[in-house]
Amino acid sequence: xxxxxxxxxxxxxxxxxxxxxxxxxxxxxxxxxLSTANLDQFALFERGNFLYKRNIxxxxxxxxxxxVMAGAFTLLMVSGxxxxxxxxxxxxxxxxxxxxxxxxxxxxxAFALTVLVGVLLGxxxxxxxxxxxITPVIATLITLSLFKGVALLLVQDGVSAxxxxxxxxxxxxxxxxxxxxxxxxxxxxxxxxxxVTLALIVVQNxxxxxxxxxxxxxNPTAAKLSGxxxxxxxxxxxxxxxxxxxxxxIARSSFMSLGDPLSGDGMELTAxxxxxxxxxxxxxxxxxxxxxxxxxxxxxxxxxGMLTIVPAYYQTLVIGSALLAAAASNHLVSRKGKES
Amino acid sequence: xxSLTENIPQSLQREKMSDEGFITSLVVIVAVALFxxxxxxxxxxxxxxxxxxxxxxxxxxxxLGIFVSFLLVSGNFDLSVGGIVALSGVLSVWxxxxxxxxxxxxxxxxMPYPLAILCALIGALAIGAMNALFVVRLGIPSxxxxxxxxxxxxxxxxxxTQGSQRNTNLPDEFGFLGNLTMFGTSVKLPVVLMLxxxxxxxxxxxxxVFGRITYWIGANPEAATLSGINRSWHITKLxxxxxxxxxxxxxxxxxxxxxxxxxxxxxxxxxxxxIALLGGIAITGGFGSVIGMFFGAIIxxxxxxxxxxxxxxxxxQFILKAIAVFLAxxxxxxxxxxxxx
Numbered sequence: 001x002x003x004x005x006x007x008x009x010x011x012x013x014x015x016x017x018x019x020x021x022x023x024x025x026x027x028x029x030x031x032x033x034l035s036t037a038n039l040d041q042f043a044l045f046e047r048g049n050f051l052y053k054r055n056i057x058x059x060x061x062x063x064x065x066x067x068v069m070a071g072a073f074t075l076l077m078v079s080g081x082x083x084x085x086x087x088x089x090x091x092x093x094x095x096x097x098x099x100x101x102x103x104x105x106x107x108x109x110a111f112a113l114t115v116l117v118g119v120l121l122g123x124x125x126x127x128x129x130x131x132x133x134i135t136p137v138i139a140t141l142i143t144l145s146l147f148k149g150v151a152l153l154l155v156q157d158g159v160s161a162x163x164x165x166x167x168x169x170x171x172x173x174x175x176x177x178x179x180x181x182x183x184x185x186x187x188x189x190x191x192x193x194x195x196v197t198l199a200l201i202v203v204q205n206x207x208x209x210x211x212x213x214x215x216x217x218x219n220p221t222a223a224k225l226s227g228x229x230x231x232x233x234x235x236x237x238x239x240x241x242x243x244x245x246x247x248x249x250i251a252r253s254s255f256m257s258l259g260d261p262l263s264g265d266g267m268e269l270t271a272x273x274x275x276x277x278x279x280x281x282x283x284x285x286x287x288x289x290x291x292x293x294x295x296x297x298x299x300x301x302x303x304x305g306m307l308t309i310v311p312a313y314y315q316t317l318v319i320g321s322a323l324l325a326a327a328a329s330n331h332l333v334s335r336k337g338k339e340s
Numbered sequence: 341x342x343s344l345t346e347n348i349p350q351s352l353q354r355e356k357m358s359d360e361g362f363i364t365s366l367v368v369i370v371a372v373a374l375f376x377x378x379x380x381x382x383x384x385x386x387x388x389x390x391x392x393x394x395x396x397x398x399x400x401x402x403x404l405g406i407f408v409s410f411l412l413v414s415g416n417f418d419l420s421v422g423g424i425v426a427l428s429g430v431l432s433v434w435x436x437x438x439x440x441x442x443x444x445x446x447x448x449x450x451m452p453y454p455l456a457i458l459c460a461l462i463g464a465l466a467i468g469a470m471n472a473l474f475v476v477r478l479g480i481p482s483x484x485x486x487x488x489x490x491x492x493x494x495x496x497x498x499x500x501t502q503g504s505q506r507n508t509n510l511p512d513e514f515g516f517l518g519n520l521t522m523f524g525t526s527v528k529l530p531v532v533l534m535l536x537x538x539x540x541x542x543x544x545x546x547x548x549v550f551g552r553i554t555y556w557i558g559a560n561p562e563a564a565t566l567s568g569i570n571r572s573w574h575i576t577k578l579x580x581x582x583x584x585x586x587x588x589x590x591x592x593x594x595x596x597x598x599x600x601x602x603x604x605x606x607x608x609x610x611x612x613x614x615i616a617l618l619g620g621i622a623i624t625g626g627f628g629s630v631i632g633m634f635f636g637a638i639i640x641x642x643x644x645x646x647x648x649x650x651x652x653x654x655x656x657q658f659i660l661k662a663i664a665v666f667l668a669x670x671x672x673x674x675x676x677x678x679x680x681x
Contacts, residue, residue, distance in 0.1 A: 082483075128666075132670065133673075134669055134670075135623050135624070137417070137623070138617065138623055138665070138669065141610070141613070141614075141665075142662045142665050142666050142669075143662065144662075145610075145659070145661045145662040145665075146659055146662035146663075148658045149655060149656065149657070149659030149660075149661075150659065152655035152658065153653065153655045153656065153659070157655075269487060269491065272484060272487070276484070311502070311503070312503065313498040313499060313501075313502055313503030313602075314495070314498075315495075316491050316494055316495035316498055317491070317492060317495025317496055317499055318495070319491055319495075320488050320489070320490070320491025320492035320494075320495050321488075321492055321495075323484070323487065323488040323491065324470075324474065324485065324488040324489065324492065327480050327484050327485065327488065328474065328480065331478055331479070331480050332478075
């Protein structure tokens, strides 16, 4: 009898250990896999070494948009809500940012205005969900369509994206945010993503918002009864997600040197994928910002790494399967943890 | 047993039905009113042929909408249908292509066409079974599962077509089903099938145990289980039916265009959901009607075609869709709340 209870408690300890740290093992495994695989013949992985500096820099700066969104999205999902409009919000921000820049607005005002647009987009989501009480999935599907439509409308007919033409030129500084080496040869966009993530880690572990988010996701009624303004918490989280989607849009737009109204398509799926991969329960209540950040790194390494091994048309299948696998394993692990 | 199940729901039904009937007739009235408004604004809109077009142009989405609606009524999403349309279409082409093509994309498995259709349908059902497995057995939220299976289905289609399409080396009878006109008019077989399916769905929903069980599950899952309904099996069946219809749509579209295109059906899952929501089906479950979904499709068609008629850029369609769904949800919630006050 005693040995049995010992067994269960050690099993419980094991599952909780697994739940907290498995993502780092996956990260190491992916790095090892990609570094040992023979990638000589591919141009992207110069000199056949995954751990080659330029390759790592390349992956990290391509990842900036996803990394900057992962943290905020985690907090939102921890509170039991979801935002399917992040991809469209990102596209719209990218278009707005490029439009401002091409019309002569300097870097800092353009940046600030675009983030403000993101805040507004998030506020729209928050308004629909909190004030009008529309189911999050439906509300953000509505805004997915809305933001995408606005982004497409802002770009003239017959042109695929905001880019330099005969009359207007994208200014020279436009590229710097996403590409210019600032620190350790990495661009500002990456460091902003790191800073945002660090800030959100502090918010989650020390701040009220983090506690409220977890309480709202864990048991909304109990949270409300203990005096938490769940409505305001959720609204604020949507605003933060909107702002981070705008940062992602700026990073992508700057990296690509254009404002593409389709650049964020499918980003909502990738965001859900990395958050689930990070072990956040979709029923809400638990999850860690840092683990989603690592999840985002893993997904980006895999997608970039995969491009060198298999043709691009395998990507949808692999991401879809990864999403299902992450959802299933996440579910099984978290259920085991709860049962014991 | 039968007297027991008949007694309980009927007392429940009477009150619920009235709200439902109210919303459904509201949707019908809005559809007709919008058509009349569009007729005033857009030249040549008020024509019989245009009314026919509104229905025939949307046969695919309406067909998909039927089981998407049933699933919504039962409290579940199905966003995988667009992916299944692509998959089954590509599969039917790949299976039917003769194996002696010049390159990889022009040679298939060389099955006889009926067998190719059957196998493509089995492929579609496999995705439906996957939905059911993850949603019912593992209890993972249907929105995430069906987004995942949508990508898996489309991903397989992309791998088979290498990211583009297969349209060569097909047997002559391949284009028959999708282009068969009926009754000496220009109405094609898929449209007639859609209407038949719709009528059957209305009958099942109103008059058959299968339909009523769907409502009970959506209205109160716990009570449904406690009263002896096998909820898992019922949802599984709904996902399988939905996948089968999506598979059929994919095969008919592939036949109509004589090609298997991996991007066909993109956004169809969203449109099917949109028309169901426009038609007054509530995502909270247990409320709504396939009839509403049908007229929801008409509303969307009127709005988008009127917008195109008024020379708005096609980019407007996303905004119009968003506004339409938003208004539909807000007014429906408001109307029901006001009515029951």
